[in-house]
Amino acid sequence: MGPTVEAVQAMGWERPSPVQMAAVPIMNARRDGLFASATGSGKTGSFGLGIACVVDASVPHLQAVVLAPTRELSAQTSDVLSSLGLKVAHLKKRGTGCTKGNVLVTTPLTVANAITAGGVDLSHVVCVVLDEADRLLDDQFAQQTDVVLGGCPAQACRLLFSATLRDDVVMAAETFLRDPISVVVGNPHGSTRAVRQELSYVGEERHKIYTLKKLLAGAIAPPVLVFCSTQARVLAVYKAMADVAVPIGFLHGSRTPQQRQKTIDELRRGEIWVLLTTNLLARGIDIPGVSLVVNFDLPPSGIEYTHTVGRTGRQKEGRAVTLFTDEDGPLLRPIATAARLAGSDVPAWMFNISTMGRRKRKEVSQHHRVRDTLPGEDALMASRKAGTKRPFHASHSHSVIMPISNEALAEGEVPPAKRKAKKGKGKGKKKKAKKAE
Known part of the structure; x- marks a missing residue:
């Protein structure tokens, strides 16, 4: 042998x-x-x-x-x-x-x-x-x-x-x-049928973060891959997801080969549950057991969509969710076509969203738009509107999941957050000091 x-x-x-x-x-x-x-x-x-x-x-x-x-x-x-x-x-x-x-x-x-x-x-x-x-x-x-x-x-x-x-x-x-x-x-133009593909209409760009948080707030089995269109988008989403109670990492082409390999190894070992990335991982890289893929930004073509979706559904059935807004209308048709060819149930209106009038688009958005709040936020917002003060609980706060390293800051990848000075403080002290003089 x-x-x-x-x-x-x-x-x-x-x-x-x-x-x-x-x-x-x-x-x-x-x-x-x-x-x-x-x-x-x-x-x-x-x-x-x-x-x-x-x-x-x-x-x-x-x-x-x-x-x-x-x-x-x-x-x-x-x-x-x-x-x-x-x-x-x-x-x-x-x-x-x-x-x-x-x-x-x-x-x-x-x-x-x-x-x-x-x-x-x-x-x-x-x-x-x-x-x-x-x-x-x-x-x-x-x-x-x-x-x-x-x-x-x-x-x-x-x-x-x-x-x-x-x-x-x-x-x-x-x-x-x-x-x-x-x-x-199989189908040379489509993705695998082992992936349950969903096209999620979020109406406006600002709803994407809420939608992603709701996806991750449910029962998820790591690892999860989230694809963004650019490096800047990866970093912006990473910062916006700092209050999500699962370990999150990021990866893009500007990181050194050693940094990229370290991040991939951490994902494979389960130290990172959710990885935000560009299309760097859309081609060929085998991350075993990916349960969920999220296209945070609409892929530029049906071909790229096929590759991002293909990161899941390899050893078992997977799920892929693609977020799109009103502005994505002209690019949606090839994505919807690829999903339909793979056996997904794609509503007919998604093929015509770019030609819809304002009234029709508003009607569609009322039925499909994602709500702006996460589970548990409704009561908090209602209490704030009513002027009710809620006691602080440690469980309501979240620290940054993966602190940005000094190395990353030195590379200029993630600028440190700036604290806003409270109005009226500092300036008043200076004026009083001048009067005293």
């Missing part, structure tokens, strides 16, 4: 998934391929097992290259391939060299720089894998990906894996794939 078989059994893989059954024979035959399969369907295992079939461990050269759009995904993939018995190589700093190994897993920019610096030899590569291919072929990575493909032998087989299949990705792939075999598992 070979080491790969033992490794597969040790990882608890009892039977191959549909995409694995298709990909491994194609890779073993050294054919080019384009694979579209939902998140959590076993794509990493597909090309990992396929690479194990084509790599000769007795040859002391790089024989396979796996490209991923983020450092986190490449690190996770490296761990999986190492567990399968493959020897993974690592590039040295600034691309000056490469450690010994048969497989290189990295980002396009890192290996492209190493090629330019002459720090890596790809002349013996027999297999190139593009994981999250739709990202690697977009404007951000396309040029770097071309450099890597050009640095590999022309006869090397090229395999593209993605959760979604767009026409522009197929057209781009046709420029460098040779007579490829295309494999589509």
